[in-house]
Amino acid sequence: MRRRLLSSMLLVAVIAVLLLGVPLGVVVVRLIHDEASQELHSEATRLLIGVEYSISQExxxxxxxxxxxxxxxxxxxxxQGTAPIAAGTAPPAHRQLTAEARSENGYVRISRDAAQVQQGVRARLVLIVALVLAALGVAVGLAIxxxxxxTLPLQDLARIAERLGSGDARPSRHRYGIPELNRVAEVLDRSAVRIAELLGREREFATDASHQLRTPLTGLNMRLEEIVAAAGEPAIVREEGEAAIVQVERLTAVIDELLAAARRQRHSQAEPIDVDQILDQQVTEWEPSFRRAxxxxxxxxxxxxxxxxxxGGLSQAISTLLENSLQHGGGxxxxxxxxxxxxxxxExxxxxxxxxxxxxxxxxxxNVSGAGGTGLGLTLARSIVAADGGRLELIKRRPAIFAIFLRHVEDDGRYRVVSGPA
Structure with a gap:
């Protein structure tokens, strides 16, 4: 797209410069020739007047x-009154530019070498060509x-969209000074907020559902155990109670397996990444905000x-820590x-x-916040890091020091469940 825009703008600039430069060159050539002809005619008129005056004064x-x-x-x-006079050197016939002045007593003729006029024409044309090239240079610069x-904002928007697709659902808040592109960026930001809210609600629902299911199942299991223990002689009651316990344990195992499968699915997405690249990108993104503060x-x-x-997960976690420090930290x-x-x-x-x-x-x-925030940022950041197999911890309270612990690349073959916050 950038190449297409550049070529289109250059084509328009070249056409505009040619439409102005070519007529200007033609007009300049005609003006120089007309000026030379008028100058010769004026000289011939003055000479004729001077000659007639000299003759009248004998x-x-x-x-x-x-x-x-x-x-x-x-x-x-x-x-009339004097013999024909010739002065100067006659120019070549093919390069001769001549003007005459006539009266009732005779006429005078003045000629000059047209090469001098052509030299002036070439000098003016060279100047026009230089101006055309300068205009084209300016046009190229403006086009670039x-x-x-x-194009750069479009590439940036494409990266933001790709980041949203990878699960990094945080708004960029980038604006580009172009209304149409700003509109697209605003739509992407709103989509990122909605995606983040959906993911948060999904995680919250899964966590709450697991707890809500485990609690009654645990209670049911305990009551069934009490029934079995108190059944005594009736073999049928004891048999049914034991069968019910087996079913409860099976249901509990299913819930545990579903939670573990969700973690394994997230773990399977984790891959070896360059930590420096993520951190450099975050520093570049947040440095202007810190500089303004x-x-x-x-x-x-x-x-x-x-x-x-x-x-996406590590970027979002780092971004959350930087944003918290910018709002609540110092130095x-x-x-x-x-x-x-x-x-x-x-760290x-x-x-x-x-x-x-x-x-x-x-x-x-x-929902715990000390400065009027939503109380979700650190919770979601910790969940994201935990889902990737890492940990996010507060290792020092004053001044605040947070640490993210990530698995080594060599640990890729070993699966271990790292529980996030409940």
Missing amino acids: QSIDPKQLEKNYPDRYIQVFV VTSLRL QRSLKLVGSRGLRALATT TLTITTTSTEKSVVI VADQGPGIPEELGTRVFER
């Missing part, structure tokens, strides 16, 4: 003086800038680390990457007041 006409007064001209005088302004964003620690995760935010024997660790720390005492152990609970 003064002689000196050809050398005429040649001195009219350099680079070939002069012929045919006036305009094509970039139109007069805060700095720093990335330190080990480089070249790889871990098992999903690109320099430092992202530190290290590798231990068991995990790849990403996010700032120099703010930290987590209040009353929220220290509840910061990951649903």
Whole structure:
């Protein structure tokens, strides 16, 4: 698309410049020739007047003086009262530009070399060509800038759409200064919010459903055990009670298997990713916001680390931590990457007041917020990291330090269930 836009704009610019440049060149050539002809005619008129005045005063006409007064001209005088006079050097016949002035006493003829006029024409044409090339250069620059302004936002929107498809359901809030593209970005942001809400409700429903099912099943199991224990002699009651216990245990196993399958499905999506690439992208995205808040964003620690995760999930978790620090933290935010024997660790720390005492152990609970927020950000971030087989923990309350523990790439062959928040 960018190439098509660029070629179309360049074609329009070339046509416009040619439509202006070619007529301008033709007009300039005609003006130069007309100016040269008028100049010769004026010189011939002045010369004729001067010759007639000299004859009337009975003064002689000196050809050398005429040649001195009219350099680079070939002069012929045919006036009554004096012999024909010729002054100067006659130009070649094929390059001769001539003008005459006549009266009742005779006429004078002045000629000049047309090569001098052509030299002036060429100089003007060179100037016009230079201006045309400069205009084309400006047009090329404007075309490149305009094509970039139109195509880069489209590429950005395509990346945002791909990110939504990969499960990273957070709005970008990017705007591009073009109403149509801003409209598309707003629609994508609203879709991201709706997707995030749907995913949150889905996770919440699954968690709540599992708890709500497990509790009555546990109670039912206990009562059946009591029935079996109190049945005594009646063999049928005991047999049916034991059968019911088996069915309850089977139903409990089905629920556990469904939850484990959901985790395994998420685990199966985890793949080796470049941690630096995710962090660099997040730093690039959030650095302007921190700069506007007069805060700095720093990335330190080990480089070249790889871990098992999903690109969208890790990006969303890091983004949540950065957004929380921007809203509630202070000072320099430092992202530190290290590798231990068991995990790849990403620490996010700032120099703010930290987590209040009353929220220290509840910061990951649903709907718990100390600053009027929704209380879902850290809950969802922890669930996402846990679904990828990692952990998100608060390792220091003041100042706040969060750490994400990811599996090493070598752990890909081993499955382990990591429970997220209930």
